[in-house]
Amino acid sequence: MKILSALPLLLILSSASAQVIIMPFAEAAKQGMTYKKLDSLYRGTRPFHSGTQEEYVKEENALLRRKTQIARKIFGIRTAPAAIMYHLYTNKTGRFDYLLYEIRGQISPESEKALVDSLRHLLNAYRFGVKITSAHVSSHFMNLGLIRSIPKGDSIISSLEAAQSTTRPDTVKVLALNQLELTQVPDVMYRFPNLKELNLSGNELKIAHIAVNRLPKLRQIWLNNNQLTDSSLHLTQNKTLQILNIQGNRFTDIPQAVKNCRRLKSLWMGYNNLTALNQKSFRKLRRLQDINLYSCGLKTLPKDIVKLRRLEVLDVYYNDLSTIPPSVSRMRRLQQLALSHNQLTLLPDNLGKLRHLQALYLHHNRLNRLPGSIGKLTSLQILDIGYNQFSTLPAQIGSLHRMEEMDMSYNNLSEVPPPLPYLRQLKKLYLRENPVAQDAQLREHSKAIVQILEAKNIQVSY
Incomplete structure (x- = not known):
């Protein structure tokens, strides 16, 4: 050993x-x-x-x-x-x-x-x-093993045989052909005029041509976990598709096919190596509300991403980001900002302009301070700053009156932050693996604050 x-x-x-x-x-x-x-x-x-x-x-x-x-x-x-x-x-x-x-x-x-x-x-x-x-x-x-997820219902078909043999194609709304080792997109999908969801995830597709205009009610396409590249995905121009999942492929940039979906709301591109992502990558995607760039090897966020003014969810977990541009504050509709598992050492001072932010995930970074403007995030309900290097927190966190859950585990806090009793909606507080959680004498110094928290039925976890 x-x-x-x-x-x-x-x-x-x-x-x-x-x-x-x-x-x-x-x-x-x-x-x-x-x-x-x-x-x-x-x-x-x-x-x-x-x-x-x-x-x-x-x-x-x-x-x-x-x-x-x-x-x-x-x-x-x-x-x-x-x-x-x-x-x-x-x-x-x-x-x-x-x-x-x-x-x-x-x-x-x-x-x-x-x-x-x-x-x-x-x-x-x-x-x-x-x-x-x-x-x-x-x-x-x-x-561990292959779990084929098949939705159930009268309007769902989950095999090629059933898709080809059904006598009531007009009743089919979901075509779940996931995890069938398909090597090409089956034309049988065009049998279903009322199709709303097409699931081709977990196959062996290297090329995907989908004439979305032939499926006027199609709202969701799942192509995640295939072998698609920037030039091998083809979607016809449309104003109907709202959700597109192309995670776990071989994209290096947002493919042109995505930009043909003029009213796309959710784009999930995690687990691609997006080395070519640039200032032009997000053009024609102004209607996006949710974007997932999980584990994409990003070292910086393209400045142009802030032009996605309707964005409500930005998830960039597991990347190599060392900074976040101050211009992110222009994304005023953001409700969830997920920046965990990066290399962040500093947050923008104007972070407080994100007044609609409800959840902020910052765990597993290298942060040691929060900007004072955090007190202006009056809609914030969840704050996770675990696995960082915080020894103190700003007094302004006492202004987060809608805060329900705070995780400060695995930091260098030697006391329970004094502003916490001012958080009227707080329900859960995590302080595990901090000096104050491990040292009895330090806990004694914060005993009065902890008693106030517990008197308010706040769950305090060491």
């Missing part, structure tokens, strides 16, 4: 021949290897590889596909969903040191052992095609 407590990183990572250690988070924590501790040791520098980001993402996706194949072989098609969430720690030689995991859902001990043994064999033998130059940690979530 590798000893972490006192050894410098150089010693921890020195053994190039060591075998990967795989264990559940809970077991690792009992041995003093919390993932917070490991994350700090393996944070490393950026970039942590030679070659381009595109080359590394290609290699990482190849490894993920190998792991997914292993999971499907072991678990097959499941009726009850199960997944594994894990952190993978890679040393500067490119070898894997640790995989800490948590299983979500029910699986047998035998299946878990088979999965762990298979992953150990894969990781011990695997070598990246690009050179790793620094230790790093990556986080992943993977389904």
